[in-house]
Amino acid sequence: MDVVLLARLQFAITIIYHFFFVPLTLGLSLVVAILETIYVRTGKDVYKRMTKFWGKLLLINFAIGVVTGIVQEFQFGMSWSEYSRFVGDIFGAPLAIEALVAFFLESTFLGIWIFGWDKLSKGMHAATMWLVAIGSNISAMWILIANAFMQHPVGYTINNGRAELTDFAQVIFNLPIFSHYPHVFSAGLVTVAFFMLGISAYHLFRHNETELFKYSFRMAAIIGVIGTIAVGAIGHTQGQEINHTQPMKLASLEALFDTEDPASLSIITIKNPFTDALILDWRIPGGLSFMEYNRFTGEVKGINQLQAQYEQKYGPGNYVPPPVVLYWGFRAMVGAGMLMILVSLFALFIDLRNLYGKYPWFLKWLPLTIALPYLANSTGWIITEVGRFPWVVYELVKLEDGVSKAVTGGMLLTSLIGFILVYGLLIAATLYLMLKFAKAGPAVPADGPAEFTPSLVNPPESQ
């Protein structure tokens, strides 16, 4: 078995799975913290019930995010030990700092939040959720700093046969981080917005707990409009940054085989895979130049020219990330993003005009849109990481030089099958619980201390 392929496949599966849960944690921990703060300030019971309802869904999501995160930290050493040896001097630091500064914070305070309802004052209890939200978001930032080094290595020198740190400030303030972090943060907002919109719509359609879910719907619609527009705007700057740092990724994202000036933007291009004949080609003239330079002219390099350039610089080999994956992945992400802008604008419109009764079909179908942010989150990372091909660290370490030497194909296959099985079990259990609690709605307005245990609370009447 091909060790490089298996190691890549395992990394891809485990990290996509991990990132399935991360954006919701980033956004939802913030929302729950805000809700609990409103509850502390106003004393209104509905906000307490909202805190608990959305908090319970956060906990299910958080648990699975944590356990799949441990796998990532171990996997660099397990499957990619030569990579770890080569860049550990730089790459290890952000990971260690993430654990020490952020992960301890979120894990410890989440434990206190879950169990501390009747042990802490109201204000203190809300504060623990703020610490969880802050911890999660700082955590994401350090991981993105580590990833930025792989995309655009800076602040190092080659010494003793490895990359050694020269300037940590450069590593932290690395160019990609300025677009990646806001992009991921706003993707978290979009994810929580659609998660809340979908579940709220499900209940509003059934006239269940209308007051609570209208509040949730409004909050989600506002977050959704802000988040979707922000994520798109930041994505635009990210495209310009890629043109600067990773032109090959850009060419592959656009399936631009030959250099153009002005470069046209393909909306959808379909080719016959056997004959290369165009079946459909819908383009905006000068569109790609506009995306990269904010004017309708400007050269964008093509795959063929870049491949020749790379061969000259780094020797023979394939330097082209698969255009099919990147081109369609990118269009799936952007398509989902555009659709989400429209949906969240319409949701806000409905709420502001109080037209819930007028568009029942919208409420009925809204739960399905929960899939959209997940599609965009996954494809976004697939194009970012696959677009790095054939490098583990851009223009510094190739994939085959990064993989472990002590690990055999058999071992990788064992662990790969193991991960697929256990992750399959987990996703089934998570979906089952999410659906169960999302459908059941908030606990009946009980007084007294927090009760998260569903078995001990009367299940609310479902319609």
Next chain:
Amino acid sequence: MTLNTLWFIFIAVLYTGFFVLEGFDFGVGILLPFLGKNDSQRRTIINSIGPHWDGNEVWLITAGGATFAAFPNWYATLFSGFYLPLFFILFGLIIRGVAFEFRSKDDNPRWRSLWDGCLFIGSLVPTILFPIVFSNLVRGVPIDANMQYVGGFFNLLNPYALLAALTITLLFILHGASFLSLKTTGEVEQRAKELVRWLWLLVALLLIIFLITSFIVTNFRERINVATVLFPVIGVAAIWIAGYFLRKGHFGRIFTMTCLTVASFVLTIFSLLYPRVMVSSLNPDWSLTIQNAASSFITLNLMTKVTLIFLPVVLLYQVWSYWVFRKRITGETDKLTY
């Protein structure tokens, strides 16, 4: 003292923190099916570690991250060489972590027993495998001149490692039982105390056998110094003092002593290693050490500053979290969270 030594000590402290804390919650997880005879007793047991297990586990994550940052070659050789044991440890930690959160979310008995099973297996597997990993670090494994592990999986399952696994597993069970005897009431408390009485002597004897074996199998004799003498002595003394408190019925002090025993044995392993981090059984010159496995001075210096600022903060809020939940878990199920 050089920064390399300092980082070796930091990492030893992180693993010590991890094993002292996660040691008892692994033990509690293993005891779950045996001490919890019905659902409410099992919930009592789970809730005794409920607020803490996640924070405890972060010690491991931090230790892993610190090893990566400070000793990249150690991290690379260890994690790739011990690939399968680490995979099974991850497997255990995954099913265990979600079991805590998922178990209470449905009252179907089959759902609950599924996650009870995951909690048990997920606690038992890492408990057995961690000592196998650590004992092999000091015993020595085949590492070639290029810092690559060249042994197989079964190379790791040697008699010394298996003895370590047996000893430490029973120690963690004792540690978990003494924790439960403090945090629970009623039948669970009684059974936990009963178990401590039964298990104590066995663990105390096994620890001595393990030390004697270590003296024979590893190159202990060439490494006699303050640390390698002090830590085993403290460890053995602590477990025998625990026996004294057992006769007096002071269970709080027994727990203090099992904490001390676990800590001393982890530190014994690390002091036997120093200044190596992984011993090569092929050629002593090929061992990984705190010099040839380390990061550059710039990185170590940076990480030292970060750690000196943040580790005390972490310790403060973790201690606070134990203080918030210092009371016993009573059997009143309506007060339980999980």
